[in-house]
Amino acid sequence: MNTSELAGDLRHVAEALRRVTVEIRTGRRGLGAGVMWPRATNGAIVTNAHVVGGRSGCVVRFADGRQRDGRVVRTDEENDLALVEVAGAELDRATLGDAAQLRCGDVVLALGHPFGMSGALALGIVHSADQRWIRADLRLAPGFSGGPLADAAGRIVGINAMIAHGLGLAVPATTIDRFAA
């Protein structure tokens, strides 16, 4: 296995994920991530419900530095999802993968903003997955919430929502599709 190729692949995936990942701020302290969801109506961004924390608006900062006001259109507390619309923004579109195809041991990557560090990458593997959650052996931190979880090809398979017993838990893309459509 060629390690410089491996590093190149990781860089490539990280860059692709950064283009479709935004920062979401609410108030002065709250910082999470969001993903420009391809199948969402009205060009919207998906994040966690706990990132917007019941508010009707938030500030969305794109990877190129643009900053816009976002409007929280819909939330699903049970699945910890929120849909945020940004008026007039041209959004890049994430490539989605099939969470149902994930196998135990598959490489997964997360992108987020841990402790305010923008666009940080984490690598791990699928610990186990069912229809409710993708559980990943992956070192997440506060700030990864709402950010993408991608497979080895860089296709987004879910959105990171929480850390439980050391495992990263992500909402599968199929659940998000139903919510965002």
Place this chain on the structure above:
Amino acid sequence: MVSTLQALSDSLAGAAEGVGRRVVAIGARRRIPSSGILWQDGVVVTAQHTIQREDDIVITLPDGSTAPATLAGRDPGTDLAALRLAPNGTSAIEVAPLDAIRVGSLVLALGRPGRELTAALGLVSAVGDAWRTWRGGRIDRFIRLDISIYDGFSGGPLVDAEGRVLGVNTSALLRGAPTAVPAATVNRVIAVLLEHGHVPTGYLGVGMQTVSLSEQSTGLMVMSVDPDGPAGRGGVLLGDVITAIDEAAVSDPADVLTHLDADRVGKAARLRLVRAGQPTSVTVTVGQRPAGGRAKR
């Protein structure tokens, strides 16, 4: 074109899937089941400390079916246990040789703490020579792992990226830190457990403590003697200081264990002593440690 990252993902998932067909869940404790490995036909290997109940053990096989199992034997020294279940034609497991365990290897810890197979990714962070655990077991390689411990870690297999089984994982031998018992040790111990139900260990029947004899030398003062034990019958007295066994110096109670492996049972051992300030020696016949006799060597 398949990227290198995709190839890595495929080999890890392939390794998990291949070895995962041998990973079972063992219901022998409260709450969450522990993991075990179908090691040979009708035999499951696991980490001894996860077996908290010796009756009504139920194994969940990878296909979801369940089978009753009985405890064939356990060895706290190496934290291994063997369970028997009805044979179903499973082939013996193929394991990697000891020299396949190398620092820096990417490894998976597989488990089945329920119906589903689980995996964690990590590295072999250190490899050392044969060592003796705090419970006296002899293990053919010291393996330190850089890996997260989740439910079902202990008793599951350590697998490299090529899908080779390197050993059996446990968190009970290194103060909670992750380690693995190499497959060669597992094969050796399981063969003994299946034959005897336990790993016979030599026994002297003395409790000892390290003492200084001079600035340069230390020995082991005999703090208690089992009067019916090999040392007691051989004439060892309370207060004797053991300085050597078979001409090898001893300065720590753990040193004595190296003279008490199973093959020493029934054989003579010459103890050099300091008794009331005078050097002397006695010859004792190494016995077999009685069940539960843990405090004395």
